[in-house]
Amino acid sequence: MLIEADVLRAFPAIKDIADGRLRKLSTDVWRYVSERNPAWTDIERIPLHPTMPIATHGNLVKHVIAMARLSEALVPIYRDLWNQDLDLDTFRAAVYVHDAAKVIEFTEKDGGVVGIPGYNHAIEAGRIVRELGGPEPLAHMVEAHSLSGPLVVPRTRDAQLFLLMDPMCLNVFPEQGPGVLERHLKANGREDPKTLERYRSPI
Ligand SMILES: [Fe+2]
Ligand SMILES: [Fe+2]
Numbered sequence: 001m002l003i004e005a006d007v008l009r010a011f012p013a014i015k016d017i018a019d020g021r022l023r024k025l026s027t028d029v030w031r032y033v034s035e036r037n038p039a040w041t042d043i044e045r046i047p048l049h050p051t052m053p054i055a056t057h058g059n060l061v062k063h064v065i066a067m068a069r070l071s072e073a074l075v076p077i078y079r080d081l082w083n084q085d086l087d088l089d090t091f092r093a094a095v096y097v098h099d100a101a102k103v104i105e106f107t108e109k110d111g112g113v114v115g116i117p118g119y120n121h122a123i124e125a126g127r128i129v130r131e132l133g134g135p136e137p138l139a140h141m142v143e144a145h146s147l148s149g150p151l152v153v154p155r156t157r158d159a160q161l162f163l164l165m166d167p168m169c170l171n172v173f174p175e176q177g178p179g180v181l182e183r184h185l186k187a188n189g190r191e192d193p194k195t196l197e198r199y200r201s202p203i
Contacts, residue, residue: 001038002030002103010043010061011096013068022093025134029096032128033103040103048170050106050113058171060099066169067095074161084157093134094141094162101125122146147184 007030008014017023030043040046046060047053071091078084101121106113126143130136141162144152154160167180174182182192 002034002040002043004031006041006043007031011064011068013065013092014096017089017092019089019093022089022134022138025129025132025138026093026096028132029100029125029128030103032132033100036104037107039107045108046102046106047113048172050115052172056176060102062171063169064095064099067098067165068092070165070169071095074165078161086158086161090135090138090141090158091162094138094145094158097129097134098122098125098142098145098162098166101128120146120149123152148187151188 004027007027011026014023014026017026034040044059044061045054048057048060048063071086071088075086075088075091078086099121101119101124104124105115105119105121122145123143125145126139129139129142137156137158140154140156141159144154144159145162145166146152147163147167154163167184170180172178172180172183178186185192
């Protein structure tokens with residue numbers, strides 16, 4: 001079982017969320033998922049995916065922290081260049097809760113991690129946000145964040161940006177095996193296109 005202190009230790013920047021309701025939502029979602037699968041006691045042991053070992057790709061905590069830091073970088077860029085005022089607290093809260101349902105989806109077994117087949121952690125996280133009374137626009141950002149598996153198309157600016165941020169914050173590159181985009185194409189039933197020209201590294 002993960003308690004609030006575990007979540008705050010892994011993500012100390014949750015305390016920077018100024019909006020009290022969004023700050024509370026950021027830990028409440030973790031409590032909710034942990035009650036459904038209490039087997040996880042160390043949040044740092046949760047991988048990105050059963051096929052992405054932590055030793056190679058880093059853990060889920062690092063992915064979430066990367067998205068929080070990218071959110072902080074994006075806010076001034078979109079304001080200065082396009083007059084688009086992103087709400088940093090909304091992005092932060094969406095970041096902290098968006099992959100929390102992996103606590104339900106994944107279980108440690110025989111030295112590895114297994115997932116529940118067909119489970120969509122993004123749609124489930126959106127449902128949990130709604131059940132806990134979180135804002136509807138944030139629930140949509142969360143449910144539409146994943147390119148893995150049948151895609152929920154983003155219907156808002158924030159949801160579109162959030163979906164694009166997610167794969168940027170992964171240490172999963174073609175030099176290490178299948179890269180993020182190749183994995184996502186496959187998960188949506190698309191194979192690597194059979195084009196004549198292939199990228200050939202000069203070195
Ligand atoms: Fe995800
Ligand atoms: Fe993610």
